[in-house]
Amino acid sequence: MRTSDLPQMRSLPLFESMGESNFETLMQAAYLQTFPAQLDLITEGDPADFLYVVTDGCVELYARSNGRETTMALVRPVGTFILAAVLKDAVYLMSARTVQKSRILLIPSQNVRAAFERDEAFARAIVQDLAGCYRGVVKEHKDLKLRTAVERLANRLLRYHSEQGATGSLELPYDKRTIASLLGMTPENLSRAFNTLKPYGVDVDGAAVRLNDLDGLVTLAKPNPLIDDRGT
Amino acid sequence: MRTSDLPQMRSLPLFESMGESNFETLMQAAYLQTFPAQLDLITEGDPADFLYVVTDGCVELYARSNGRETTMALVRPVGTFILAAVLKDAVYLMSARTVQKSRILLIPSQNVRAAFERDEAFARAIVQDLAGCYRGVVKEHKDLKLRTAVERLANRLLRYHSEQGATGSLELPYDKRTIASLLGMTPENLSRAFNTLKPYGVDVDGAAVRLNDLDGLVTLAKPNPLIDDRGT
């Protein structure tokens, strides 16, 4: 890892409050690499050798069983993944691949665990991150168990809309098939769900979506902060 | 909390390696209470005032949205719940009620956070617990997204079977409606799923289940350690 990259890493929430010498030790063991799009980074079932931090680009977490595959989450800067497996020294539960060209920091698991032992501020940051991840999955799980496909889509659109400044329109951040998989439905079903939302003012043109009847859409979606709000 | 209860609390994995004085401080702030069955302990959306540790009995975690309700998890001794909300000083994402008469340790959130700061061993134990919870939800989520209702039931039966000693028969640990909700289906659908499994040697009589064709059931269920194994 080049010394010119160090200040940028230092400013990440995970590292900003840890002791200088601990930070340096951790970074000496770490690799900062750029990967092309659609590259497989890890496979579920493998032992957790590294903690991953996405500093640029986007990574998809997915899982397989039987012949089926589903998208579990998408990680954007600055997000970590596979933290729990690293802390438990266990195997990965999810696979990961880059969506786009991405720059990723890899920190060997044992160094993460050592730094966790040694540096209290780092331990706090790790725990906050992990607790946030936990609450994220719980929300995803509630979303899937308590809502129909159309409701999940409606709420997801409202979320992207507010994340992008609530201007009345939004850009879908991923391929439609990825969004379908993330929402737990087939691409065909996503198309039909968009059609179902047309009477509620949802106009789709490629990745561009206009929301012409926010009140109507909200009435249908019944957004719930305990499912839809991130970061709480 | 009575001093006669202290040694038992001390032996819980969460507390056994923490410093003596930190443990005493924590316990002085805590309450050990017995609650009757079907009592609501917490409601989603409320601020996380306490960390809960189930020492006897059983607690159901559930969530509501719109008019719907679903069981998220069941916590048996010795399990904690609502740890992430406590660490983040956030609101609960799930409600909780006792299933049976239960003895529960309540520790005020701020004391948990203080002990986390002060006691490194406690911090480690907390993180292991939290990481375990995280991996548990990820597995539940994979279960729901990658399997049909019948497959989920088949795998759950295999899990209970092996947890109970793999004797060829098992006892359902909860009401069928609770199991249905946990598995993400209606009680009616659970009944039908049991019927679908009859040709695979699954005989049900109340809460008693016999598995007369383990190989056949396994072939249907295709159990996956990355979904079904607890504790890894």
Added chain:
DNA sequence: TTCAATCCTTGATAATTGTCAAGCCGCCGA
């Protein structure tokens, strides 16, 4: 430009799951 590939959409159809209503059965209290 043209071809092939990919992504998305649509239609027809099937499978899965949920809803509603009714009935059975065991359990508990009067």
Added chain:
DNA sequence: TCGGCGGCTTGACAATTATCAAGGATTGAA
């Protein structure tokens, strides 16, 4: 003993979702 209640099951039906097949649109490479 007798109701009555709750939990579970079943049947009929409806809604939701998936599957399969085909076709349109876009993109990128030859």
